[in-house]
Amino acid sequence: xxxxxxxxxxxxxxxxxxxxxxxxxxxxxxxxxxxxxxxxxxxxxxxxxxxxxxxxxxxxxxxxxxxxxxxxxxxxxxxxxxxxxxxxxxxxxxxxxxxxxxxxxxxxxxxxxxxxxxxxxxxxxxxxxxxxxxxxxxxxxxxxxxxxxxxxxxxxxxxxxxxxxxxxxxxxxxxxxxxxxxxxxxxxxxxxxxxxxxxxxxxxxxxxxxxxxxxxxxxxxxxxxxxxxxxxxxxxxxxx
Numbered sequence: 001x002x003x004x005x006x007x008x009x010x011x012x013x014x015x016x017x018x019x020x021x022x023x024x025x026x027x028x029x030x031x032x033x034x035x036x037x038x039x040x041x042x043x044x045x046x047x048x049x050x051x052x053x054x055x056x057x058x059x060x061x062x063x064x065x066x067x068x069x070x071x072x073x074x075x076x077x078x079x080x081x082x083x084x085x086x087x088x089x090x091x092x093x094x095x096x097x098x099x100x101x102x103x104x105x106x107x108x109x110x111x112x113x114x115x116x117x118x119x120x121x122x123x124x125x126x127x128x129x130x131x132x133x134x135x136x137x138x139x140x141x142x143x144x145x146x147x148x149x150x151x152x153x154x155x156x157x158x159x160x161x162x163x164x165x166x167x168x169x170x171x172x173x174x175x176x177x178x179x180x181x182x183x184x185x186x187x188x189x190x191x192x193x194x195x196x197x198x199x200x201x202x203x204x205x206x207x208x209x210x211x212x213x214x215x216x217x218x219x220x221x222x223x224x225x226x227x228x229x230x231x232x233x234x235x236x237x238x239x240x
Contacts, residue, residue, distance in 0.1 A: 030105050032126075033147070037099040040066070041146035048102035051140050059107045059137025060130065063100040065147040080149055084139040087183060088190060090130055091176055092197070096139070098126040100147045107137055120178070123171035131179045162214060165205045173198045196222050203229070207236040 024030065029052060033039060041047075041063075048061040064081035068074075082095035089095060111117075111132045122128060133139065176194045180187065199222035206215035212233065219229055 024105055024108075027105055029102050030108065031102045033099045036070075036150040036152075037148060039099075039147050041144060044100075044144075044146040045102060047142060047144065047146075051142065052102065052104065055138065055140075057138045058104075058140045059133045060096070060101055060103040061140040061142060062096045062102075063142045063144050063146040065097050065100050065149045066145055068148055068150045070150055070152050076151070079145060081141075084134070084141045087131070087134045090134045090139075091179065091190065092193065094127065094130070095141075096126075096130045097147070097149060098130075099149055103129075103133065104137070107133060110136070120174075121171075122175055123168055124175070127172065128175050128179070131175070135179075135183055160209060162202075162205050162209045162211050166202055169198055169201045169205075196224070199224070207233070207240070210236075212237065 029049060031045060031048070044063070048063075051061045052058050062081065062084075064079050067076040067078055067080050069076055080097045081100060082093070084090065084095055108129070111129060115128060115132060117125065117128055120128075130139075173194060177191070180191055180194070184190065199218045202218040203215050203222070206212065206218060215233060
């Protein structure tokens with residue numbers, strides 16, 4: 001099934017979702033590539049289908065991706081995607097890049113039934129999916145570089161607006177705590193780790209937007225008393 005025209009650009013996105021629903025009823029696997037991202041390996045899907053066909057316990061297959069810096073009009077030296085090391089790895093570092101994935105639709109339906117993410121108010125749809133998949137199936141990492149992720153300076157996860165990023169960070173923290181409570185509520189260490197990471201991300205955004213008061217606020221909430229944090233602040237105030 002293929003759309004012959006861009007329904008979103010014609011303000012007919014409701015038809016797009018009807019189409020997706022119809023497609024999901026008859027297909028076994030699904031791959032996402034949203035926005036300005038694109039695939040660069042013509043064999044991407046076939047490679048992943050072969051892997052999923054080889055083992056019914058594999059729920060997701062993902063690969064690596066090149067990162068294109070839109071503002072600089074050049075590729076980053078960093079390659080996105082990393083080996084999957086388990087649920088806590090996904091919780092702390094998010095190694096799975098959604099544009100590189102192929103996943104089982106029967107599991108996707110179970111995920112929606114069990115988690116019902118549309119009622120949670122989360123700002124991202126893929127992060128909770130991969131956390132759930134990591135607990136309910138095998139995850140297969142393919143080292144091939146099959147895709148290109150376009151890094152935009154102003155997007156849901158990257159913005160010059162401190163409060164916009166803070167809301168994004170808070171939503172991520174909410175997702176992380178939800179799945180910790182669901183799958184490993186006894187692990188106090190990881191709760192402390194993700195909470196500290198939340199404040200650290202806010203601190204980074206505060207520095208990037210020269211909100212030094214907010215930097216100190218998050219610093220105090222994080223309980224970080226290291227000299228490194230003060231040196232970092234001085235560096236940004238003097239040289240950035």
